[in-house]
Amino acid sequence: MHLDDKELLDLFRNSSTKESAFTAIINKFQERLYWHIRKMVISHDDTNDMLQNVFIKVWKGLDNFREDSQLYTWLYRIATNECLTFLEQKKRKVTVSFENDENGLSNTIKADKNFDANKLEWKLQLAIQTLPERQRLVFNLRYYDAMPYGKMSKILETSEGALKASYHHAAKKIEQYILNG
Amino acid sequence: MKHNKEILQELTEATLLSKDIKLPYEVTTDYFDNLPPILVKNISNGKTNSIGNIGFADYSVPDGYFEGLSNVILASAANKVIGEELNTTALIFNAISKEVPYQAPEGYFEKLQVVIPDLNSKVPTKVTSISSFRYWAQIGVAASLVGVMILCTTIFSNKETKSPTTYLSYKSVDIKGDLDKVSDAELVKYLNNDNVTANPDLIILDDGELPNVVEQKIQTVSDDDLKQYLRQASVSKNLKKGI
Numbered sequence: 001m002h003l004d005d006k007e008l009l010d011l012f013r014n015s016s017t018k019e020s021a022f023t024a025i026i027n028k029f030q031e032r033l034y035w036h037i038r039k040m041v042i043s044h045d046d047t048n049d050m051l052q053n054v055f056i057k058v059w060k061g062l063d064n065f066r067e068d069s070q071l072y073t074w075l076y077r078i079a080t081n082e083c084l085t086f087l088e089q090k091k092r093k094v095t096v097s098f099e100n101d102e103n104g105l106s107n108t109i110k111a112d113k114n115f116d117a118n119k120l121e122w123k124l125q126l127a128i129q130t131l132p133e134r135q136r137l138v139f140n141l142r143y144y145d146a147m148p149y150g151k152m153s154k155i156l157e158t159s160e161g162a163l164k165a166s167y168h169h170a171a172k173k174i175e176q177y178i179l180n181g
Numbered sequence: 182m183k184h185n186k187e188i189l190q191e192l193t194e195a196t197l198l199s200k201d202i203k204l205p206y207e208v209t210t211d212y213f214d215n216l217p218p219i220l221v222k223n224i225s226n227g228k229t230n231s232i233g234n235i236g237f238a239d240y241s242v243p244d245g246y247f248e249g250l251s252n253v254i255l256a257s258a259a260n261k262v263i264g265e266e267l268n269t270t271a272l273i274f275n276a277i278s279k280e281v282p283y284q285a286p287e288g289y290f291e292k293l294q295v296v297i298p299d300l301n302s303k304v305p306t307k308v309t310s311i312s313s314f315r316y317w318a319q320i321g322v323a324a325s326l327v328g329v330m331i332l333c334t335t336i337f338s339n340k341e342t343k344s345p346t347t348y349l350s351y352k353s354v355d356i357k358g359d360l361d362k363v364s365d366a367e368l369v370k371y372l373n374n375d376n377v378t379a380n381p382d383l384i385i386l387d388d389g390e391l392p393n394v395v396e397q398k399i400q401t402v403s404d405d406d407l408k409q410y411l412r413q414a415s416v417s418k419n420l421k422k423g424i
Contacts, residue, residue, distance in 0.1 A: 034289075038285070056296075059298065120277045121280060125282060168270055
């Protein structure tokens with residue numbers, strides 16, 4: 001059984017139990033954060049690097065966590081910012097090197113050893129990659145993680161109304177992509 | 182009415198009420214015979230709160246079932262809401278599994294280790310990857326090209342941008358004040374030598390733009406001299422026209 005956030009934070013703030021609390025935090029949240037990042041960047045290796053960065057940031061910043069929000073909201077926010085920064089850097093790199101890599105993430109999906117173009121699950125993944133990054137985040141958080149708009153609003157710092165509209169548009173676009181594809 | 186009677190007749194003939202009713206459920210042999218002594222025994226032992234204590238079966242729930250139950254119910258309710266949300270938006274999602282098709286390597290989460298940075302280390306290690314050097318080199322080249330283009334644009338468009346500045350500076354010049362500083366001898370010398378003022382026909386000025394110096398010079402000329410000048414001018418014009 002995992003400890004609750006309050007217990008974890010208390011243990012983390014105690015220097016003698018800091019490392020064990022940190023390990024417990026990793027064990028509690030690693031899978032959720034991994035899949036949150038993986039759905040955005042697709043590649044396992046990139047996800048692994050980013051997950052490491054996220055937890056290093058958590059280690060450095062958790063002492064200053066003010067508990068205004070839930071721990072997992074704070075962690076999702078760090079992971080989300082990591083994703084957006086990574087994707088932005090990747091996009092810039094492609095632009096500067098004049099590489100033709102517009103469909104980079106789609107190509108990564110197609111390169112997956114389990115990829116099956118006939119399966120709707122994979123088509124859905126390809127369709128999701130056609131969305132703008134923030135819309136993709138909204139869709140993933142709502143569709144896969146069943147996250148309430150209130151929590152999402154704290155992570156993405158966007159109003160609930162805008163998130164609802166974004167999710168609605170994303171679902172429509174995905175449907176169009178799958179039906180026309 | 183006749184039709185209804187026929188239906189009632191049919192139902193009466195077909196109804197199971199006229200035959201032996203047999204339920205598909207079964208109980209163990211002698212269940213009812215053994216029930217009273219078991220109940221009495223349980224009551225005397227103080228076990229009165231659940232049927233599970235009667236002794237026919239040992240029910241159990243997984244560890245932590247009740248602790249996690251509220252989360253399971255909430256998640257299920259959220260999923261239902263999200264499902265209904267998509268039913269009104271895009272029906273295609275009813276046909277798609279919610280499972281993510283990607284896979285993490287086997288045992289990845291069990292083996293995951295995060296290298297905790299040593300915050301007490303005073304010597305930061307700077308790692309410059311080749312790819313980042315290449316990136317900045319490309320940025321540098323692009324910036325130089327943009328710089329050259331901006332410089333060329335500035336140089337070649339200089340003539341156009343200069344004229345309004347010159348005009349404005351011209352407008353701000355205090356001609357009268359500056360001319361007062363010039364001596365009469367210098368002024369006369371300039372007027373006699375300058376190509377434009379020496380040939381008044383070449384001066385093209387709008388009304389009100391006549392420099393004060395010309396007005397001043399005219400005022401110094403006597404009426405007789407002016408009449409003589411105008412007469413000569415009209416004669417020379419007539420000569421040019423061949424009159």
